[in-house]
Amino acid sequence: DAGITQSPRHKVTETGTPVTLRCHQTENHRYMYWYRQDPGHGLRLIHYSYGVKDTDKGEVSDGYSVSRSKTEDFLLTLESATSSQTSVYFCAISESRGQGSWTGELFFGEGSRLTVL
Amino acid sequence: GENVEQHPSTLSVQEGDSAVIKCTYSDSASNYFPWYKQELGKRPQLIIDIRSNVGEKKDQRIAVTLNKTAKHFSLHITETQPEDSAVYFCAPTDLNFNKFYFGSGTKLNVKP
Numbered sequence: 001d002a003g004i005t006q007s008p009r010h011k012v013t014e015t016g017t018p019v020t021l022r023c024h025q026t027e028n029h030r031y032m033y034w035y036r037q038d039p040g041h042g043l044r045l046i047h048y049s050y051g052v053k054d055t056d057k058g059e060v061s062d063g064y065s066v067s068r069s070k071t072e073d074f075l076l077t078l079e080s081a082t083s084s085q086t087s088v089y090f091c092a093i094s095e096s097r098g099q100g101s102w103t104g105e106l107f108f109g110e111g112s113r114l115t116v117l
Numbered sequence: 118g119e120n121v122e123q124h125p126s127t128l129s130v131q132e133g134d135s136a137v138i139k140c141t142y143s144d145s146a147s148n149y150f151p152w153y154k155q156e157l158g159k160r161p162q163l164i165i166d167i168r169s170n171v172g173e174k175k176d177q178r179i180a181v182t183l184n185k186t187a188k189h190f191s192l193h194i195t196e197t198q199p200e201d202s203a204v205y206f207c208a209p210t211d212l213n214f215n216k217f218y219f220g221s222g223t224k225l226n227v228k229p
Contacts, residue, residue: 031215035219040221041221042123042206042219042221042222043161043206043219043222045216045217045218045219048215056216058216058218090160092217094215094217104149104151104210105151105163106151106153106161106163108161109160110160111160
């Protein structure tokens with residue numbers, strides 16, 4: 001398995017509180033992603049990063065912000081959590097074209113289950 | 118962004134039968150066509166992929182076929198087994214940007 005860990009794995013919080021999820025990789029891969037998974041919606045892209053300090057929005061970015069200050073860490077922040085953000089969050093990593101290990105494959109973390117009451 | 122649709126959303130087959138899942142996409146720049154499998158409570162994992170210069174790829178009981186003109190690709194599973202029961206996702210992508218949008222998934226149930 002690719003060296004990718006998410007923390008926390010489970011969190012229960014209240015509406016209006018800030019929440020930060022962390023994704024840590026040991027693979028030195030260039031690309032990192034945050035997805036949310038909800039029944040009937042599959043995996044929806046929230047934000048992704050194509051390098052340190054380089055990020056872009058996905059299809060469901062409202063209410064979320066991200067930061068990537070170093071290659072190995074990609075943080076997802078909910079500034080003021082809402083019940084609609086109750087979900088399972090997956091981080092993923094990928095190498096980029098031109099790199100020796102590039103295959104196009106996404107490697108996923110184990111997921112973080114967030115419940116907003 | 119890419120508009121991705123998967124059909125069917127659920128599929129139930131008898132063990133030993135074949136299963137086919139179709140994925141349609143909108144972005145003609147897509148050049149990479151992977152399929153992911155997610156077992157219950159687990160993370161998604163790549164099971165097969167194909168590049169735009171190839172029409173078909175096979176790996177034992179699974180295969181992927183691509184029709185770039187019609188903008189769709191399909192996952193084929195032959196001789197299905199109970200362990201094939203899972204949710205399958207497609208994620209057509211332009212690898213010049215590596216921005217992966219997933220379909221909404223197909224839940225495959227293989228009955229023993």
